[in-house]
Amino acid sequence: MRALWLLHEIGATFELIEMPFDLSVLRAAGYLAVHPLGRVPCLVDDDFKLFESGAITEYLCERFPQSGLGRAQGDPERYEWLQWIHYSETIAVHAAALVQQYHFLAAPERSAAVLRLEGRRLRKAIEVLNARLQDRACLLRRGFSAADVSVGYSVHLAHRFIAIEEFPAVASYYAKLQARRAFRAALPKDWERPLTWLQPFVPPASAGG
Ligand SMILES: N[C@@H](CCC(=O)N[C@@H](CS)C(=O)NCC(=O)O)C(=O)O
Structure with a gap:
């Protein structure tokens, strides 16, 4: 979602390919050629491929400097x-x-x-x-x-x-x-659906961390 949210913030034109949480798809040879662990996200920009959302974030901010969402080399921030x-x-x-x-x-x-x-x-x-x-x-x-x-x-x-x-x-x-x-x-389309599989609210630690 980070890469997708950032693409929307930038207003870039892109095609989203959603990958099902299905190992027969994520670990298929074709997809392993894009991401060697078969994970998401991946960015494909013409012949250039990139995985790791942090790297994709840096790449997109450099590719679209006019978005103002990056902080280039030399910027105090x-x-x-x-x-x-x-x-x-x-x-x-x-x-x-x-x-x-x-x-x-x-x-x-x-x-x-x-x-x-x-x-x-x-x-x-x-x-x-x-x-x-x-x-x-x-x-x-x-x-x-x-x-x-x-x-x-x-x-x-x-x-x-x-x-x-x-x-x-x-x-x-x-x-x-x-x-x-x-x-x-x-946001995913089914975002409003309650995630029954998540047990919310880890209680505060009683001491230390
Ligand atoms: N550090 C990586 C994490 C990539 C990652 O583990 N993605 C998860 C989804 S959020 C995934 O593809 N899981 C499928 C799997 O582990 O097989 C990034 O930020 O891109």
Whole structure:
């Protein structure tokens, strides 16, 4: 969704090919030639192919500099911009571990220890974001950028597992991102359907992190 949301923010012309969550499709030889692990997303721009959403984000911002969503070499916000784009994946890996635990594994493979640990690490990662957003509406002072798209998607994923209202700055940030036309355009069609497979709300850690 990060790459798709960013394409909508940029207003680029593109063709979206949706891949089913089906290993016979994702691991087919033709698709492995695009992504060697058979994962999504991938970007194909004429003869050029790219995987990893962080790299796709950097590529699109350089390809469409007029969007103002990137921070080019020499820009004082360049390295903060990169930091938050990559921090978004730090948030997402914990949420992805919880998706795996809740959705793909059942007892006895599902691990209470992994659920507890990943839930706690996800909360810590959101706490850092909450601190960053105390005195600003966007991650960077100059305003909305692709870093907000990257991190915003991770918050969107994380909010399935934590009570986002416990983090007021993140909750208000997420509400503003959800109101964006490009965010809504990138949502899956069945977004409103309750995700019964996700057990929401990892309880706050009793101590430490
Ligand atoms: N770090 C990668 C993660 C790619 C990834 O794991 N994508 C998931 C969907 S969000 C996937 O394709 N999973 C299918 C699988 O693991 O087989 C990125 O940001 O592009």
